[in-house]
Amino acid sequence: MAQEKQLVVGHKNPDTDAVVAAIAFSHFQNEMGMNTEPVAQGEPNKETKFVFDKFDYKYPRITTVADTDKVMLVDHNEDQQSFDNIHDVEVTYVIDHHRIANFNTNLPLYYRAEPLGCTSTILWKMYNEEKVEVPGNIAGLMASAIISDTLLLKSPTTTDEDKAALKSLSETAGIDYQSWGMEMLKAGTDLDDKSTQDLIDMDAKSFDMNGKSVRIAQVNTVDVDHTLEREADFVKDITNENSSNGYNLFVLLITNIMTSDTTGIIIGDDDAIATFESALNTKVSDNKAALPGVVSRKKQIVPPLNEKF
Amino acid sequence: MAQEKQLVVGHKNPDTDAVVAAIAFSHFQNEMGMNTEPVAQGEPNKETKFVFDKFDYKYPRITTVADTDKVMLVDHNEDQQSFDNIHDVEVTYVIDHHRIANFNTNLPLYYRAEPLGCTSTILWKMYNEEKVEVPGNIAGLMASAIISDTLLLKSPTTTDEDKAALKSLSETAGIDYQSWGMEMLKAGTDLDDKSTQDLIDMDAKSFDMNGKSVRIAQVNTVDVDHTLEREADFVKDITNENSSNGYNLFVLLITNIMTSDTTGIIIGDDDAIATFESALNTKVSDNKAALPGVVSRKKQIVPPLNEKF
Numbered sequence: 168m169a170q171e172k173q174l175v176v177g178h179k180n181p182d183t184d185a186v187v188a189a190i191a192f193s194h195f196q197n198e199m200g201m202n203t204e205p206v207a208q209g210e211p212n213k214e215t216k217f218v219f220d221k222f223d224y225k226y227p228r229i230t231t232v233a234d235t236d237k238v239m240l241v242d243h244n245e246d247q248q249s250f251d252n253i254h255d256v257e258v259t260y261v262i263d264h265h266r267i268a269n270f271n272t273n274l275p276l277y278y279r280a281e282p283l284g285c286t287s288t289i290l291w292k293m294y295n296e297e298k299v300e301v302p303g304n305i306a307g308l309m310a311s312a313i314i315s316d317t318l319l320l321k322s323p324t325t326t327d328e329d330k331a332a333l334k335s336l337s338e339t340a341g342i343d344y345q346s347w348g349m350e351m352l353k354a355g356t357d358l359d360d361k362s363t364q365d366l367i368d369m370d371a372k373s374f375d376m377n378g379k380s381v382r383i384a385q386v387n388t389v390d391v392d393h394t395l396e397r398e399a400d401f402v403k404d405i406t407n408e409n410s411s412n413g414y415n416l417f418v419l420l421i422t423n424i425m426t427s428d429t430t431g432i433i434i435g436d437d438d439a440i441a442t443f444e445s446a447l448n449t450k451v452s453d454n455k456a457a458l459p460g461v462v463s464r465k466k467q468i469v470p471p472l473n474e475k476f
Numbered sequence: 477m478a479q480e481k482q483l484v485v486g487h488k489n490p491d492t493d494a495v496v497a498a499i500a501f502s503h504f505q506n507e508m509g510m511n512t513e514p515v516a517q518g519e520p521n522k523e524t525k526f527v528f529d530k531f532d533y534k535y536p537r538i539t540t541v542a543d544t545d546k547v548m549l550v551d552h553n554e555d556q557q558s559f560d561n562i563h564d565v566e567v568t569y570v571i572d573h574h575r576i577a578n579f580n581t582n583l584p585l586y587y588r589a590e591p592l593g594c595t596s597t598i599l600w601k602m603y604n605e606e607k608v609e610v611p612g613n614i615a616g617l618m619a620s621a622i623i624s625d626t627l628l629l630k631s632p633t634t635t636d637e638d639k640a641a642l643k644s645l646s647e648t649a650g651i652d653y654q655s656w657g658m659e660m661l662k663a664g665t666d667l668d669d670k671s672t673q674d675l676i677d678m679d680a681k682s683f684d685m686n687g688k689s690v691r692i693a694q695v696n697t698v699d700v701d702h703t704l705e706r707e708a709d710f711v712k713d714i715t716n717e718n719s720s721n722g723y724n725l726f727v728l729l730i731t732n733i734m735t736s737d738t739t740g741i742i743i744g745d746d747d748a749i750a751t752f753e754s755a756l757n758t759k760v761s762d763n764k765a766a767l768p769g770v771v772s773r774k775k776q777i778v779p780p781l782n783e784k785f
Contacts, residue, residue, distance in 0.1 A: 267587060268580040273779045275575055275591035282584035296605065470582045 170202035173259060174235050176250060177286075178243035179208045180371055183215045183315040187308040188241035188286040190227060191301075192262055195290065196239070198299045203239065206230050208250075212369055214315060214355025221351070222307035222340070242286040244270040247373055262289055265465060269375065284329040285316035291332040307340035311351060318387070318424045319348040324466050352424055356387045363400040367408065367419055374469065376476035379439060380413055385420040385464050391430050394421050398432070402454055405434045415439045422462050429458040446475035479511035482568060483544050485559060486595075487552035488517045489680055492524045496621040497550035497595040499536060500614055501571055504599065505548070507608045512548065515539050517559075521678055523624060523664025530660070531616035531649070551595040553579040556682055571598055574774060578684065593638040594625035600641040616649035620660060627696070627733045628657040633775050661733055665696045672709040676717065676728055683778065685785035688748060689722055694729040694773050700739050703730050707741070711763055714743045724748045731771055738767040755784035 175193040177185025189205035196203045205227045211219060219226050233250045239260040246253055246269045261270075261278045264286050281289050287309040294301050301309065313333045317325040320333065337344040358366060371384035388394050405417045416435035423429070433443055433451045440451050447468070449456045461467045484502040486494025498514035505512045514536045520528060528535050542559040548569035555562055555578045570579075570587045573595050590598050596618040603610050610618065622642045626634040629642065646653040667675060680693035697703050714726045725744035732738070742752055742760045749760050756777070758765045770776045 264584055266581045266584055267576070270579075271577040272575045273782045275573055275774070276589060277591060278576060278587055278589035280585060280587035282586060465584070473582045 170200070171237065172202045172204060172235050173237045173239055174233050175203050175205045175239045175241060176208060176233075177241050178248040178372075179231065180369065181207050181209050181215070182212060182370055183218055183308075184286050184312040185242045186211065186215055186227065187218075187312040188262065188290060190224070191287060191290045191294075191305055191309050192239065192241050192260075194302070194305055195294060195297075195299055196260075199297065204228070212355070213357065213361075214351060217351055217354040218308060218311040218315075221311075221347075222304045224304050224308060241290075244268070244280075246270065247375075262286055262293075264289060266469070281328075283326050284322060284324040285313045285332075287312040287316075287336075288326075288329045288332040291336060292328070301336065301339055303340055306336045307342060310336040310340055310342065310344055311347075314344065314348040314351060315355070318427075318462060319345070319352060321424070321427060322462050322466075324463050352387070353389065356389055356424065358386060358388060358394060363397050364404045367401065367404055367417075372464070373414075374473070376473050379415040379476050381416045381418070381439075381472065381476070382408070382412070382414045383418045383420065383464055383468060385422060387422050387424045389423065389425050391421050391423050391428075395430065398455075401432050402434065405432065409434060416443060418443065418468065420458070420461070420464060420468065424462070427460060427462045429461040431456040431458050442475045443472065446471040479509070480546065481511045481513060481544050482546045482548055483542055484512050484514045484548045484550060485517060485542075486550050487557040487681075488540065489678065490516050490518050490524070491521060491679055492527055492617075492624040493595050493621040494551045495520065495524055495536065496527075496617040497571065497599060499533070500596060500599045500603075500610075500618050501548065501550050501569075503611070503614055504603060504606075504608055505569075508606065513537070521664070522666065522670075523660060526660055526663040527617060527620040527624075530620075530656075531613045533613050533617060550599075553577070553589075555579065556684070571595060571602075573598060575778070590637075592635050593631060593633040594622045594641075596621040596625075596645075597635075597638045597641040600645060601637070610645065610648055612649055615645045616651060619645040619649055619651065619653055620656075623653065623657040623660060624664070627736075627771060628654070628661060630733070630736060631771050631775075633772050661696070662698065665698055665733065667695060667697060667703060672706050673713045676710065676713055676726075681773070682723075683782070685782050688724040688785050690725045690727070690748075690781065690785070691717070691721070691723045692727045692729065692773055692777060694731060696731050696733045698732065698734050700730050700732050700737075704739065707764075710741050711743065714741065718743060725752060727752065727777065729767070729770070729773060729777065733771070736769060736771045738770040740765040740767050751784045752781065755780040 175189045177189045186207045193203040193205035207227045207229050208231045231251050233256045237257045237259050241262045244261050244263050263280045264283050366386050367384045374381045409417050416439035419432040421430045433456050484498045486498045495516045502512040502514035516536045516538050517540045540560050542565045546566045546568050550571045553570050553572050572589045573592050675695050676693045683690045718726050725748035728741040730739045742765050
């Protein structure tokens with residue numbers, strides 16, 4: 168009997184790991200006898216496009232609405248990052264490396280989260296456990312997802328398992344991950360052809376923190392000063408975003424991936440800004456805050472903010 | 477350096493699986509180099525006591541408050557079933573076979589849920605995956621937990637993996653699971669020395685269903701008519717519970733584990749009772765409802781109720 172089809176999807180505003188994990192998990196599940204299709208909730212960002220071009224892999228169908236009754240989530244679990252109609256479908260599998268929040272099911276399900284640097288590392292473990300072969304081009308995508316999420320193993324979220332996965336997948340893909348990693352991170356951080364509005368949308372996530380609506384965007388660069396030449400435009404666009412969407416706080420993280428430091432542009436309600444200052448132990452001056460040593464939104468920004476709100 | 481100690485705990489109103497899974501996971505984690513202590517959130521029920529006596533295993537320390545900064549949860553995830561101070565501690569691991577609800581973390585964690593009949597089955601898989609030996613007495617406890625949760629493999633929640641786990645663990649423990657299973661289920665369902673108040677507390681769980689407070693208790697028996705000789709006392713005690721605790725609906729499932737049928741005693745607000753009737757496709761008459769074929773609260777009662785509320 169034919170298996171009922173299920174979609175596999177990563178989060179909204181997809182980054183490389185979100186799309187790659189959907190492809191890698193879908194391939195894995197199909198090898199295990201299921202019938203799945205990977206989809207993406209948006210266009211590829213510049214890095215992701217560069218990665219798909221390199222490994223000559225077709226970008227998946229784009230949709231934010233599930234057209235199957237059952238779905239599998241990768242690289243996210245929170246409702247607001249998922250399909251628009253997530254409450255109308257059954258989630259059967261989740262593979263993720265984030266905190267768990269705003270996620271409820273009626274039925275038992277398969278859920279695998281591990282506090283690793285990248286969802287693709289968990290998927291690499293699953294391929295190994297079930298002795299499923301990783302095809303060369305998918306190995307290239309997964310290695311790139313690990314490079315992307317861990318900033319070439321420099322992010323504090325990086326674990327020994329991420330290192331082992333990147334090494335193994337790079338061998339399977341036939342790439343030198345150091346040189347490929349620098350090449351793809353540079354290509355991904357070339358911001359000049361993007362508008363400031365694009366940049367604050369590109370990798371942005373919304374969080375509900377004790378009733379406050381918090382939006383946190385991140386851009387990676389190799390030249391923060393050059394990015395800040397457009398500071399006035401960022402401030403204008405963020406101020407508009409806040410009033411259009413009712414955000415109490417907008418945090419734009421401009422991260423230098425070479426030095427692992429961040430400069431934040433912080434705009435919002437006075438009390439929310441005060442909460443931010445206290446949570447991150449910094450001072451917001453002229454809309455900006457220095458966040459030395461900060462590279463991970465998930466590990467270094469969200470937990471202290473959540474704690475203080 | 478000494479590892480920081482973490483508690484491992486199952487849900488409130490512990491049944492055999494809740495306590496056994498805490499012991500089995502704690503042993504596993506200690507073998508993996510961690511420092512954990514299993515605890516139970518209450519006294520053993522009659523079946524659990526019978527099981528611990530049989531395998532000559534000491535019942536764990538009882539506490540409903542975590543006295544470590546980090547904890548691991550087994551056989552549950554919902555806040556209201558967990559430590560009283562669950563919001564003040566960090567959850568590092570969850571191993572469970574239930575739906576996910578009312579569970580939020582600030583940090584990424586290790587979470588493993590599978591839709592199997594018993595948490596101890598998942599733990600048996602983990603022992604195998606990591607090639608950790610299951611000690612004979614713990615194997616006896618785990619086999620008993622599977623017998624308890626699956627009603628000797630007769631519950632509709634039972635999967636092939638539960639069957640394989642029970643067979644393997646019984647061999648390790650040196651028991652015949654058919655005869656031991658009947659013996660422990662009969663011992664566990666001897667209700668005569670319990671008050672009706674005890675019986676409605678024994679295996680009861682609270683659920684928040686779209687703002688309605690729903691309490692669902694279950695007793696297993698081999699003689700429903702005999703149990704219903706105390707119907708008037710059940711009705712009085714449940715009515716008291718509802719007014720003391722503000723429950724909108726109380727459902728007591730009296731399940732015949734031999735025939736796999738249930739008689740429910742249903743007391744609550746008129747609209748909640750109407751919702752129950754519609755969800756379960758039955759009629760509540762004289763506080764009672766026939767629920768033929770129903771043995772699993774988790775799989776056959778909670779999902780349709782949740783859906784209708």
